[in-house]
Amino acid sequence: MGMSVTEHSYQVPMHHVNAEPSLRICIQGFGGNSACEGPFAVGTQIIQFQHRVDYVIQGFSGFSEYTFQDDVQVADVGNGTDDALWAAAAGSIGYVRSGANVGGNTGIFSKAAENNLAGLIFVNKHANCGQIEANDCVPIFKTSRIDEVQDANGGTVPSELPFIAMSKDAGEILEQAIFNATGTTGVLEMLMDVTNDQERTIYVPCGEIRGKSSEVVIVGGHHDTVYHGQGAVDDTSGTASVLEIGRQLSQIVNETGKPERTLRFCTWGGEEEGLYGSRAYVSAFQNSLKDDLRLYLNLDMSHVDADTANRGNSVTLIGNHPDDMDHLARITELYRNERSDVADRYDIQLRTLDGDDPDSNGMPDNSDHAPFVYDLGDERGRAVICYGSGSWEYHTYADTMERFNEESLGVSVTIYGTYMRFLAYSDS
Numbered sequence: 001m002g003m004s005v006t007e008h009s010y011q012v013p014m015h016h017v018n019a020e021p022s023l024r025i026c027i028q029g030f031g032g033n034s035a036c037e038g039p040f041a042v043g044t045q046i047i048q049f050q051h052r053v054d055y056v057i058q059g060f061s062g063f064s065e066y067t068f069q070d071d072v073q074v075a076d077v078g079n080g081t082d083d084a085l086w087a088a089a090a091g092s093i094g095y096v097r098s099g100a101n102v103g104g105n106t107g108i109f110s111k112a113a114e115n116n117l118a119g120l121i122f123v124n125k126h127a128n129c130g131q132i133e134a135n136d137c138v139p140i141f142k143t144s145r146i147d148e149v150q151d152a153n154g155g156t157v158p159s160e161l162p163f164i165a166m167s168k169d170a171g172e173i174l175e176q177a178i179f180n181a182t183g184t185t186g187v188l189e190m191l192m193d194v195t196n197d198q199e200r201t202i203y204v205p206c207g208e209i210r211g212k213s214s215e216v217v218i219v220g221g222h223h224d225t226v227y228h229g230q231g232a233v234d235d236t237s238g239t240a241s242v243l244e245i246g247r248q249l250s251q252i253v254n255e256t257g258k259p260e261r262t263l264r265f266c267t268w269g270g271e272e273e274g275l276y277g278s279r280a281y282v283s284a285f286q287n288s289l290k291d292d293l294r295l296y297l298n299l300d301m302s303h304v305d306a307d308t309a310n311r312g313n314s315v316t317l318i319g320n321h322p323d324d325m326d327h328l329a330r331i332t333e334l335y336r337n338e339r340s341d342v343a344d345r346y347d348i349q350l351r352t353l354d355g356d357d358p359d360s361n362g363m364p365d366n367s368d369h370a371p372f373v374y375d376l377g378d379e380r381g382r383a384v385i386c387y388g389s390g391s392w393e394y395h396t397y398a399d400t401m402e403r404f405n406e407e408s409l410g411v412s413v414t415i416y417g418t419y420m421r422f423l424a425y426s427d428s
C-alpha cells in the first residue's frame with residue numbers, strides 16, 4: 001500500500017524581487033554643492049542601509065528607480081492617522097511611524113495610492129524591540145490585501161509605488177539626515193527592482209492514502225517563507241511536521257490495512273502573500289471538499305523556541321468544533337501521562353473557537369486553515385490549528401535554524417497525528 005502523489009499548480013497574483021535593492025542617503029558636501037558620487041564628490045557623506053537587516057520590501061511593493069539626481073522628497077506622515085499629512089505627501093515618499101491602527105499594510109499602502117505618493121516607508125518602532133538586535137526593532141515583512149489596494153488605486157496595481165519597512169535605528173538615521181538635519185538635508189536613493197503586477201505559478205504538492213470512503217482528513221502547512229528570511233519556524237516547522245505525520249501514518253497503514261477515511265498531506269505555496277495556495281486549492285476542489293472534508297489540520301509555527309525559560313513554553317491547540325476538541329482533550333490527557341518526558345516541558349492549552357467571525361469568537365483568518373473554514377459555503381469547515389510560542393524572530397531575517405527546537409514539534413505531531421490515526425479507522 002502506498003501514498004499517491006499529486007502536484008497542483010496555480011497562477012496567482014504575486015510580487016517578485018528581481019534584484020538586490022538599494023537604499024542610500026546622500027548628504028552633499030560643500031554646503032550641498034558637491035556631487036553625491038564620482039570624482040567631484042567632495043566632503044559628501046553617503047549612508048548605506050543594509051537590505052534585510054535595516055529594511056525589507058513589503059508584499060506587493062511596486063518598482064522604483066529614484067536616484068540622488070531625482071531628489072525625490074521624503075514627507076513625514078506621522079503615524080498615518082492624519083489625512084492632511086497624506087494629502088501633503090503627494091508626489092513624495094511618505095514616511096510612516098508605527099504605533100497607530102491605520103489598517104496595517106493594506107491601510108497605509110491604500111492611503112499612499114489614493115494620495116499619489118511616490119513611495120512608502122514604514123518604520124518599526126514597536127515590534128520585537130530589544131529582542132533580536134541590541135535595542136533595535138528589526139523590520140518585519142508583511143503583505144497587503146492587493147485587491148483593496150487596487151481599489152484605492154483606481155482599479156490597478158500601484159506598480160510604481162515602492163513600499164518598504166525600516167528598523168527603528170535605520171529610521172532614526174533617516175530622520176536625522178532628512179527631517180532634522182543641522183546642515184545640508186540628505187537626499188534619498190531608492191532602487192527597488194520588483195514586479196507586482198504579474199501572476200506567478202505556485203505549487204501545492206499533496207500525498208494521499210486512499211481510504212474506503214471519500215471522506216477526507218487533510219493535514220497541511222505552508223512551504224513558502226517571507227522572501228528575505230530562511231523561515232525556519234515560519235513555516236519549515238509546520239512542513240516538517242506534515243512530512244513526519246505522513247511518514248508515520250504510512251507505516252501504520254502498511255501494518256493495519258486500508259483506513260476508513262482518506263488521508264491527505266499537503267503543503268501550500270503563496271501563504272505569506274495572502275494564502276494563495278490554500279485558497280486556490282479549496283476553490284478548485286470546493287464541491288468535493290464541501291461533501292467530504294471531515295477535518296483540516298493546520299501546522300503553521302507549531303514550534304516553541306528553545307529558550308523556554310525566557311520566552312515561554314505554551315502550545316495552543318485550537319479547533320472550531322466541540323466534538324473534535326473533546327477527542328483532543330482525551331488524547332492530550334493520554335499524551336501528558338504517557339509522554340510526560342516531553343509533555344511536562346510544555347504548557348499545552350486547548351481552546352474552542354466555534355463562532356462565525358474571525359474577529360471575535362471564530363477561527364482566525366491568518367493562515368491556510370481559513371479557506372477550509374470560511375470558503376466552503378454557508379457551513380463552516382471543521383479545522384484545528386496549533387500555535388507554538390517564543391518566536392520573536394517572526395517574519396525577520398533572523399528566523400533561522402539557530403533557534404530551532406525540534407522536540408517542541410513533537411507535541412502537535414503526536415497529538416494531531418494520533419487524532420488523524422483515530423479518524424482514519426473510526427467513523428467518529
Ligand SMILES: [Zn+2]
Pocket residue numbers: 222234235271300301367
Ligand atoms: Zn506562516
